[in-house]
Amino acid sequence: MLSATEENYLKALIKISEKNSVDGKVGTNELAVDLGVKPATVNDMLKRLKDKKLIDYEKYGKIKITKSGKKSGIEIIRRHRLWETFLFDKLKFTWDEVHEVAELLEHVNNPKLIERLDEFLNHPQFDPHGDVIPNSKGKIIIHFKKTLSNAKVGQAVKMVAMKENSDVLLKHLFELGLGINKTLKVIKIQPFDLSMNILVDKKAITISNKLAENIFVVCKECKVIGECNKKMCELE
Amino acid sequence: MLSATEENYLKALIKISEKNSVDGKVGTNELAVDLGVKPATVNDMLKRLKDKKLIDYEKYGKIKITKSGKKSGIEIIRRHRLWETFLFDKLKFTWDEVHEVAELLEHVNNPKLIERLDEFLNHPQFDPHGDVIPNSKGKIIIHFKKTLSNAKVGQAVKMVAMKENSDVLLKHLFELGLGINKTLKVIKIQPFDLSMNILVDKKAITISNKLAENIFVVCKECKVIGECNKKMCELE
DNA sequence: TATAAAAGTTAGGTTAATCTAACAAAAATT
DNA sequence: AATTTTTGTTAGATTAACCTAACTTTTATA
Numbered sequence: 001m002l003s004a005t006e007e008n009y010l011k012a013l014i015k016i017s018e019k020n021s022v023d024g025k026v027g028t029n030e031l032a033v034d035l036g037v038k039p040a041t042v043n044d045m046l047k048r049l050k051d052k053k054l055i056d057y058e059k060y061g062k063i064k065i066t067k068s069g070k071k072s073g074i075e076i077i078r079r080h081r082l083w084e085t086f087l088f089d090k091l092k093f094t095w096d097e098v099h100e101v102a103e104l105l106e107h108v109n110n111p112k113l114i115e116r117l118d119e120f121l122n123h124p125q126f127d128p129h130g131d132v133i134p135n136s137k138g139k140i141i142i143h144f145k146k147t148l149s150n151a152k153v154g155q156a157v158k159m160v161a162m163k164e165n166s167d168v169l170l171k172h173l174f175e176l177g178l179g180i181n182k183t184l185k186v187i188k189i190q191p192f193d194l195s196m197n198i199l200v201d202k203k204a205i206t207i208s209n210k211l212a213e214n215i216f217v218v219c220k221e222c223k224v225i226g227e228c229n230k231k232m233c234e235l236e
Numbered sequence: 237m238l239s240a241t242e243e244n245y246l247k248a249l250i251k252i253s254e255k256n257s258v259d260g261k262v263g264t265n266e267l268a269v270d271l272g273v274k275p276a277t278v279n280d281m282l283k284r285l286k287d288k289k290l291i292d293y294e295k296y297g298k299i300k301i302t303k304s305g306k307k308s309g310i311e312i313i314r315r316h317r318l319w320e321t322f323l324f325d326k327l328k329f330t331w332d333e334v335h336e337v338a339e340l341l342e343h344v345n346n347p348k349l350i351e352r353l354d355e356f357l358n359h360p361q362f363d364p365h366g367d368v369i370p371n372s373k374g375k376i377i378i379h380f381k382k383t384l385s386n387a388k389v390g391q392a393v394k395m396v397a398m399k400e401n402s403d404v405l406l407k408h409l410f411e412l413g414l415g416i417n418k419t420l421k422v423i424k425i426q427p428f429d430l431s432m433n434i435l436v437d438k439k440a441i442t443i444s445n446k447l448a449e450n451i452f453v454v455c456k457e458c459k460v461i462g463e464c465n466k467k468m469c470e471l472e
Numbered sequence: 473t474a475t476a477a478a479a480g481t482t483a484g485g486t487t488a489a490t491c492t493a494a495c496a497a498a499a500a501t502t
Numbered sequence: 503a504a505t506t507t508t509t510g511t512t513a514g515a516t517t518a519a520c521c522t523a524a525c526t527t528t529t530a531t532a
Contacts, residue, residue, distance in 0.1 A: 028480055041520055043481060059479060059528060091352040110337050116327040183243045264510055277490055279511060296497060296510065
């Protein structure tokens with residue numbers, strides 16, 4: 001069992017090591033700054049996290065999260081992002097309000113709660129900030145996050161997710177014949193309002209720029225979600 | 237600001253003093269047993285709660301919660317019961333599973349979260365156990381909780397709430413012309429399946445016993461919710 | 473390369489929440 | 503009323519999470 005504080009350390013460790021993405025190693029001060037505590041406090045905690053085998057760490061060395069630490073940390077991130085999605089989609093919080101509240105809710109540790117919440121939210125893939133929600137196995141499906149509004153005329157893209165999961169959006173997409181895994185080809189973009197003429201299932205439809213901004217796509221080459229990489233991707 | 241532990245002490249104090257309803261005073265051991273800690277621990281906490289003016293307390297005397305303590309405690313109970321309702325209505329937890337999870341969620345202290353949740357759940361008046369949910373002003377509307385299935389032939393009752401707030405139930409009630417504050421008069425009860433013929437807005441309808449068990453009513457005399465008292469009430 | 477700056481550590485202290493063991497007061501019973 | 507039982511209190515420890523102040527190691531730079 002992890003305390004809320006320990007969970008926050010793991011989360012911070014993952015966040016920082018992803019930013020300084022060289023070798024994923026983090027310093028004591030860096031962690032202290034991020035968590036808003038003193039380096040001495042971090043030092044205490046490092047001993048405990050090491051005892052629990054959540055980090056690899058030697059005196060005066062750098063901190064590296066272990067596999068088990070990362071697994072736990074990703075679970076916290078999953079909870080955080082699911083709660084953010086709940087607050088945004090269901091309770092109508094704005095995207096800038098959700099983080100603070102999710103920061104509290106994420107420490108409620110009950111696996112069934114999270115699975116049911118995920119189900120209730122329709123297994124969302126992105127939180128309201130557009131960050132990927134790790135799945136229940138702790139796998140982060142990394143795709144090259146771009147909205148349809150980034151696509152150029154002539155490009156073929158595949159829809160992989162939507163920014164929000166509201167009933168109105170879902171219904172609208174359904175009526176247009178749009179959905180996850182559909183291939184969309186951009187035929188024309190109206191310069192005036194940026195609305196798009198696109199081809200879906202051999203049918204031409206028109207969608208507004210607002211809608212295009214809510215649809216996440218990958219380039220057609222990225223056939224399997226998660227296998228898209230920057231060099232291959234046609235989308236900027 | 238109250239810690240989760242302090243919140244639990246207040247909740248326990250309200251619960252126990254309502255049970256031993258003579259003068260609402262509680263003993264140290266009693267509290268210790270309820271909270272699953274040692275009396276010595278309770279003693280420490282009593283000092284802190286007294287400093288914060290949440291309880292009245294003198295050495296070797298009985299504990300009495302103050303007005304301010306009660307206000308905070310009722311707020312926790314409100315959160316708890318709203319979360320229970322959420323878990324039951326939306327996440328399809330069973331009524332016996334909700335308590336444990338709500339016990340964790342209730343300590344997330346964010347007023348906007350609770351107000352939005354209340355709204356999202358359609359301002360429920362009862363939790364899945366049938367306990368009253370205090371309103372946002374901390375007022376507990378006490379009505380004589382009985383379901384329509386308790387009414388006798390010829391009785392006129394007023395609908396005050398429903399046991400759950402699921403979409404299916406809400407829709408069903410709407411289609412039948414039933415809703416909060418409607419007056420219902422029982423015309424006949426079928427002995428075979430206990431289904432009822434009732435009069436609503438001068439229209440006769442038939443409802444199943446299952447539905448009748450999900451509708452909370454007060455006797456017609458209790459015109460204003462909260463002013464119903466046992467002696468007056470026709471319902472047993 | 474010597475030294476100053478930055479980064480990291482240790483020792484010792486605090487607070488909340490818990491404990492055990494010993495003691496004191498109040499209540500119940502003989 | 504005296505004694506036993508129950509109830510409540512105190513003192514002293516522990517653990518997690520924090521702190522400050524002093525110290526040490528590493529790194530950067532003059």
